[in-house]
Structures are given as structure tokens and as C-alpha cells.
Amino acid sequence: MSWEDCVRRVVPYVAGEQPKNQNVVKLNTNENPYPPAPGVARAIREFDYNTLRKYPDPDVSALVSALARRHGLDSSQVFVGVGSDDVLAMSFLTFFTSGKPVLFPDITYSFYDVWAELYRIPYARQPLDEDFCIRKEDYLKENGGIVIANPNAPTGVMADRAVLEEIIRANPDSVVIIDEAYVDFGARSCVPLIETYGNLLVVQTFSKSRSLAGMRIGYAMGSRELIRYLNDVKFSFNSYTMGAVAIAAGVASVEDEAYFQETTERVSATRERTKKALAGLGFVFPDTKTNFIFAAHRTVPAKEIFEVLRANEIYVRHWDKPRISNYLRISIGTDEEMDRTLKVLEAYLQKKACGMRPPHDDGQRG
Numbered sequence: 001m002s003w004e005d006c007v008r009r010v011v012p013y014v015a016g017e018q019p020k021n022q023n024v025v026k027l028n029t030n031e032n033p034y035p036p037a038p039g040v041a042r043a044i045r046e047f048d049y050n051t052l053r054k055y056p057d058p059d060v061s062a063l064v065s066a067l068a069r070r071h072g073l074d075s076s077q078v079f080v081g082v083g084s085d086d087v088l089a090m091s092f093l094t095f096f097t098s099g100k101p102v103l104f105p106d107i108t109y110s111f112y113d114v115w116a117e118l119y120r121i122p123y124a125r126q127p128l129d130e131d132f133c134i135r136k137e138d139y140l141k142e143n144g145g146i147v148i149a150n151p152n153a154p155t156g157v158m159a160d161r162a163v164l165e166e167i168i169r170a171n172p173d174s175v176v177i178i179d180e181a182y183v184d185f186g187a188r189s190c191v192p193l194i195e196t197y198g199n200l201l202v203v204q205t206f207s208k209s210r211s212l213a214g215m216r217i218g219y220a221m222g223s224r225e226l227i228r229y230l231n232d233v234k235f236s237f238n239s240y241t242m243g244a245v246a247i248a249a250g251v252a253s254v255e256d257e258a259y260f261q262e263t264t265e266r267v268s269a270t271r272e273r274t275k276k277a278l279a280g281l282g283f284v285f286p287d288t289k290t291n292f293i294f295a296a297h298r299t300v301p302a303k304e305i306f307e308v309l310r311a312n313e314i315y316v317r318h319w320d321k322p323r324i325s326n327y328l329r330i331s332i333g334t335d336e337e338m339d340r341t342l343k344v345l346e347a348y349l350q351k352k353a354c355g356m357r358p359p360h361d362d363g364q365r366g
């Protein structure tokens with residue numbers, strides 16, 4: 001037997017492309033088009049590099065207490081990690097050990113099945129209905145845990161909080177993770193349910209609404225027991241997940257609530273305007289309160305539009321997967337970026353409409 005027979009083989013998650021070309025309008029990874037809060041720049045500039053010779057605070061107390069204050073929780077109810085991907089992976093490892101299948105939607109964040117495979121956790125995908133909504137009954141059967149992104153990715157669909165609460169209440173013997181990566185752009189959070197349900201873990205990130213994807217900060221909120229178990233696993237894995245610079249930047253971001261409100265509202269306003277324009281161009285999409293729109297065109301295939309945009313240095317995301325292959329996920333950029341995108345779409349769709357007229361039709365006859 002060779003060492004290769006004993007390798008833990010996995011099919012990795014495929015992240016959205018990060019082009020080197022600076023001219024690209026990048027609407028493919030749901031990044032925030034605005035810079036992080038000004039206090040973040042200050043915190044990094046004034047960071048004393050001498051302190052880097054020491055290990056960072058393993059408890060990440062400064063960031064944990066800033067987040068606890070922000071959400072009206074106790075510090076013992078907050079866990080931080082290197083992006084919410086790290087927090088979610090750690091949560092899978094900590095809570096999904098029963099051997100029963102973990103449940104999540106068939107169309108959702110495509111990292112969930114990757115972590116399940118990595119940790120050999122059985123899972124069962126639950127089909128969304130034709131409007132991409134979760135069906136409550138699917139989550140009322142026996143399971144080893146539940147993960148629901150709300151709003152969901154890549155569809156942007158938000159579940160009713162009463163439905164989520166029923167699922168959480170009906171599953172007191174499993175941990176229910178609500179992944180709120182996009183909640184800050186106008187959706188309703190499940191954080192207020194934490195006090196009532198000891199099995200609820202709510203995960204959020206600094207990558208989208210706080211413009212800090214490059215810094216890698218994510219966090220989980222839940223009962224003291226859940227957070228204690230998460231920390232036990234973390235300290236058995238790597239005591240120092242968060243670098244000192246990231247901690248300082250994270251605290252500065254949380255401290256500037258006004259900037260956070262201003263930029264998330266600006267993204268939401270651009271989204272609303274973009275929805276109207278896309279609808280006018282013949283696109284259909286589920287309603288969304290995220291920083292992206294999951295849109296299909298009534299007549300032109302998604303793959304074709306994807307290529308046209310790409311040829312114009314506009315990157316969006318397309319998945320060649322069942323049920324969603326005719327959709328594009330378009331992140332919300334600045335107003336200027338969305339205008340450039342809409343102009344390219346309009347020009348192409350118009351040209352195509354003309355090309356589809358019968359050859360001798362000059363538009364005058366009839």
C-alpha cells in the first residue's frame with residue numbers, strides 16, 4: 001500500500017476569479033465596492049509593527065467584546081475566526097458528529113458540501129421550491145444538524161423568520177446554523193432568537209458589508225455553551241487564528257457604525273436602481289435584499305450574456321449546475337460600475353433584437 005492510498009482526497013471549493021487586470025469591473029464575488037471604514041486605515045497605519053514579534057491575543061478579546069457590544073450580547077456568546085468560512089468549517093467539525101445527515105438546500109453556498117465531504121459528515125440536500133424558497137417540512141425530519149444561508153446564496157432569497165424559528169424550535173437536539181453573510185443589506189437577522197434557542201448559531205462576516213474580504217474576519221453568535229464548545233475545538237486546532245493586524249482592523253470597523261450604515265445603504269440603493277433597470281431589459285430574478293441579483297434573461301441564455309460581459313471586461317458569476325444554469329449572479333458595484341454593465345447589456349440585447357427581425361423587415365411595412 002502506498003502513501004497515496006491513505007491521502008484524504010477532497011474536491012476543493014472553487015472561488016470566484018480574482019483577475020490581475022485592474023480595468024475589470026468585478027461583479028463576481030459579492031465584494032463591497034466601497035473602502036473599509038476610515039478608522040481601519042488609521043488602525044493599520046498606526047499599528048506598532050514591533051508588537052508583531054509577539055503572538056496575538058488567543059482569545060481575541062478586543063474584537064469579541066466590540067462585537068458583543070454591537071449586537072447586545074455577552075462576550076461569552078461570540079466566537080471569531082479567519083473569515084466566516086473558518087468559523088463555518090470549525091462549526092461543522094464541532095457540532096456535526098452524530099452520523100445522521102446534515103440538511104441544507106440543494107441550491108446554496110457551495111462550500112457546505114465541501115466541508116461535509118472533508119470531515120466525512122453525511123448530508124442530504126433538500127430541494128428548494130420553484131421560487132427558490134425553503135420548504136419547512138424538509139427540515140422537520142431526523143437530522144444531524146441544519147445549515148441555512150439567509151438570505152440564501154446565490155439566489156438572494158430571504159426566508160421568513162417565523163419559518164426559520166419553527167425549524168430551530170422543532171430541532172432542539174441538533175445545532176441549526178444560520179449563515180447571515182448578506183443580512184446587513186436590509187434583511188432580518190436571527191440574532192434576537194439566540195436568547196431563546198440554545199441550539200441556534202448565527203454566523204456573520206466582515207467580507208461583504210464591512211468591505212474587509214481581504215482581512216479575513218468572520219464570527220458566530222450563540223448560546224454560551226455553543227461558543228464554549230467552538231472555542232474548545234479552536235484551541236485544539238490552532239490557538240492563534242486571528243492575526244494582530246486583523247484584530248485591530250476589525251475593532252476599528254465595528255466602532256464606526258455610521259460609516260457601516262452609510263455604505264450598506266448606498267449599496268442597497270444601487271441594488272434597487274439596478275433591479276428596475278434589469279427588469280426593463282427583460283431580466284427576471286427573485287426579489288433580493290443582498291448585495292447581488294440572481295438574474296435570468298427571458299430570451300437570451302445566461303452563458304451567452306456571461307461571455308458578452310466578459311468580453312467587455314465585466315465579470316459576473318455563472319454556474320453550470322442543474323436548475324441555475326440560466327442565471328447570472330451579479331454583485332452590486334458602484335453606480336458607475338452598474339451603469340457601465342447596464343449599458344453593455346442594453347447595447348447587446350438591442351442589437352440582438354434587431355438581428356432577430358426577418359431579413360427584409362425595415363420596420364416600415366404593415
Ligand SMILES: *Cc1c(COP(=O)(O)O)cnc(C)c1O
Nearest residue numbers: 083084085109153181205207218
Ligand atoms: C461570502 C460568504 C461566506 C464566506 O465569507 P468569508 O469571506 O469567509 O467571511 C460564507 N457564507 C456565504 C453564504 C457567503 O456568501
